[in-house]
Amino acid sequence: MTLFVQQLANGLALGGIYCLAAIGLTLVFGVLGFPNLAHGALYMLGAYLTFFFLTDVGLPYVVAILAAAVVLAFLGVVLERLVFHPLRNSPHTHHMIATVGVMFFLVAVVQEIWGTGFLRMESPVNGQVSVAGAQVSWQRIIIIVTAVVVLLLLTWFLKRSPHGQAIEAIEQDRTGAALVGINPSMVSMVTFAVSLALVAIAAGLVAPINLLSPGMGDSLSLTVFAIIILGGLGSLPGAIIGGFTIAIAEVMAATYISVGAGEAAIFIILIAVLAIKPTGIFGTVTQR
Template sequence: MTIFLQQVFNGLTLGSIYGLVALGLTLVYGILHIPNFAHGALYMVGAFISYFFMVDIGAHYWVAMAGAAVVVAVLGVVCERLVFHPLRNAPPIHDKIAAIGILLFLEALVHMVWGSDFRRMASPFGGVVNLDGVFLREQGILIIASTVVLVVALNLFLRKTMVGATIIAMAQNREGAFLVGIDANRVAMMTFAISGALAAIAATLYAPLNLVYPAMGHLVIMKAFVIIILGGMGSIPGAIVGGMIIGFAEAFGGYYISTAYKDVIAFALLVVILSIRPQGLFAKGAH
């Protein structure tokens, strides 16, 4: 039972990170119908910006997280204005090519500024809590708690504010939103800003448990796409549930089967679940 509970905690930690990354990705797709392959690069940039604030400037962890969220949110808006907005009437393949171009550009920029070395980012939450034989990392507890707070805050923002209502309106009916005078440009910028901030926060939360390096977003974004496909493209609840499914599958599969197959499990689950339910777990959000 102790081992089982340990893997539950590990699964919650992984699932929370995957869910946060997938949440930003599914927001952009659900509202703007853009499969943003550059989202993994924004995640990576968020980790390096936090590292810069903490190591080079000496800022506190929370300040570094807030700074990274702001910087990557602005970067997301810049990408939307300079790259995706001019392509709004172009064939869909152009968005995909542009997103890959952004990814390659940001990785090259990080290589130029910070190099290719692996870096470790410290955290003030480096302790371990022993709960009757189950070892809970303080950073893992922070990740789970932060994810709950962010998901609740995002839900309240979308449902209780006028700006959130315009975002939901765009997601539900783009033509109807235009007809009632909703500013599509403002919604697009806000969506990319939220998506970028979520990616940066997720990277800052997970970096102390992992390493910071230019290619750190590759596997994360692949799993994030698996998650939003599992949950239903564009579904916010699907992103969270899908993230938890992948997190638990990796935690339990890595322990009971082999850590060598940990990263394969996500893609095996994708095949199995879509064979049973091709539209994803949350059909309402699927397109």
């Protein structure tokens, strides 16, 4: 029972990271209609920026994460304006090719600045807390609580704020939203900024637990794409449910069977769900 509680906490913490990253990717797909293949590289950049602000600049941990989120949000606006906006009338394959170029560029920049080796970011929060006899690190508790808070704030933003409501309107019907006065160009910039801020927060939360490397976003990209397909392309509830489901299944399978089984569990669940509902759990056909 103690081991189960321990791994459940690990699964919830991993699920929080997956959700934050998957929601950012879902927002971009829902608004612009193409998958951001550079999402993993942006996650990696967020971790390195948090490391920079924490160790080199000397900012407190929370402030370092927020600073990294602000930098990536600004980068999102720049990328949308300089890379993706000029391609707005092009086939989506052009956008995907552009995201691959961004991915290689970001990896090269990180390798040039921080090198190709591994870096370790010390956790500013040490110690553990006992939960039903299991010892759970405070860092994982922080990840779970922060993920829940960010998800609640994001829900409020999408449901109550004008910019959030505009994002949802564009997701539902881009042409109809434009006809009622919503500026798709502005919404695209806000969406990219929010997406990259979320992935920066996810990276900053997990950085003290995992080693930093230029390739740290590769496995996350594959998992996050599986999550948004499982939940339904463009569905935020699907990204949340899919993120926690896959994380817990991955951790439990790796604990009770093998590490390989944990990796396979992700795609076993994906195949099983798609066999029953090909559009994903909450997937629908979106008007464009």
